[in-house]
Amino acid sequence: MNIMQIIKKIFGGLILFISTFALFSGCTKFLDRKPLQATLSDLNQGGLEGQAIGLYGTIRNSQSAPYCGDGFTSIGYLPMQSFRSGDQTVNADPGAAGYITAYSDFQYSKDEWANGVYWDRHYQLILLANILLQTADSLKLSDPASLINIAEGKWFRAYAYFDLVKNYGEVPIITKRIYQPSDGQLPKSPVADVYAQIDADLSFAEANLPSAQPSTQVGRLVQNAARTLHAKTYLMRDAPNPTTLANYQSCLNLCQAIIDSKQYSLFSPYWAIWKTGNENCSESIFEVQCQQNANTAAGAATTYWSWWGTCQGVRGSGDWNLGWGWNNPTQNLVNAYEPGDPRMAATILFSGQSDDPSNGGYGRTLPPLTNSLYWNKKTYVDPKEQLAAGDPTGAAFVNQRVLRYADVILMAAECANEIGGAANDSAAEGWLEQIRARARNGNNAVLPYVQYVNQAQFRAAIKQERRVEFGMEMERFYDLVRWGDAQSVLGGMGYQPKNEYYPIPTPALSANPNLVQNPNY
Structure with a gap:
């Protein structure tokens, strides 16, 4: 039984719904306290294992309580994570013009829906993780299986806090279970303190998650998922100032440990990573697991779906009514690829052109759509799969790739280049070539080898490689921001230094008297 099947059995009745709006305001009794002498079999949540499994479902789920998926996989997530990049926006949905203004044009609003949902759903996940951790603490659980569950809870909490600190800066740190509204009415903590909490959670996860999962648990967290997330935090925590050499070294140490584990490899060809048959492939470190049963549309109680694929599908008509048309590539991204780079054809669908079967297409030609010239090919699926799922206008079964081994390789290359020294320079050159060799897929006429000349030259090469390797993902x-390039690249679109962070949503401010708005909002 794999993790999706386990989620099906447990998730439906597993976790009580937690609304942070309710948490910070109206209710007088948030959750009933179980007596400390309760055994695991007495707990309503179905045991620590059940609570841990529930966290995997809640970041995907947009149907039933606790539906955190809107803040992690859907249209409450995409604008917050991607529309500010200059490479992604939303053109195709006529009802989404306000999102272009709010995000792509950097006119943020504290009252905008996605901003509020993003904040709310991230704190929901944190509070669910806290319930798991309080359960383990109250029962004094320290057996190996429980330590793994605790590590899972801490990983998910760190994952949520990393999103929050990247997007808001100072935020309240809630690490305990909430029993009354005042427990959650905390002031913002300094950014350094948020990262210290993330460090503590991920260090525990690294020490207690298994190095690998059995085939029956594919998709569940492992030690290297904690290392990868932790590595990413070291590159971000000094932003918008340059990353310190100490943090580059900490990141490199983690990346080197992942590489040395030999548990992952770059999956070839590049376009194949995004096929549903290759979910959880050799390159995958963490994915949000999704599934849609045959002949049951998204939203049916028997499906375990997310809006990730559907909300990014081509927004046409007839056979090309494949989704909502969010997260469209921009001309800037199209122009960013080197001549002949196969990753462009694997990443972008072009209106009026073939879907390019040699790069992951299905032998179809897109109509000459005018609502968007470009579409995200990384969530484009075989129409036969949609029909089999009973959802010809959606793709609710597509896994969301969150952490990839390619990111580990490019983080290692960046760190080695910044730290410097002959050995590091050589390693950085080799790591960059691994990414480019996989991308060229045997065609030596494209993507020539990049030889190390000096630090500045190689830094520019790594920046370029990250842009196209992770095109349409959530990195740009x-x-x-962390490279200090946001103003020069995005300033013409309206970016100002304050736009590194969003304003705190109005409902959160209204509900928490100790919360203050971010500067300049």
């Missing part, structure tokens, strides 16, 4: 804006 944060890379620009």
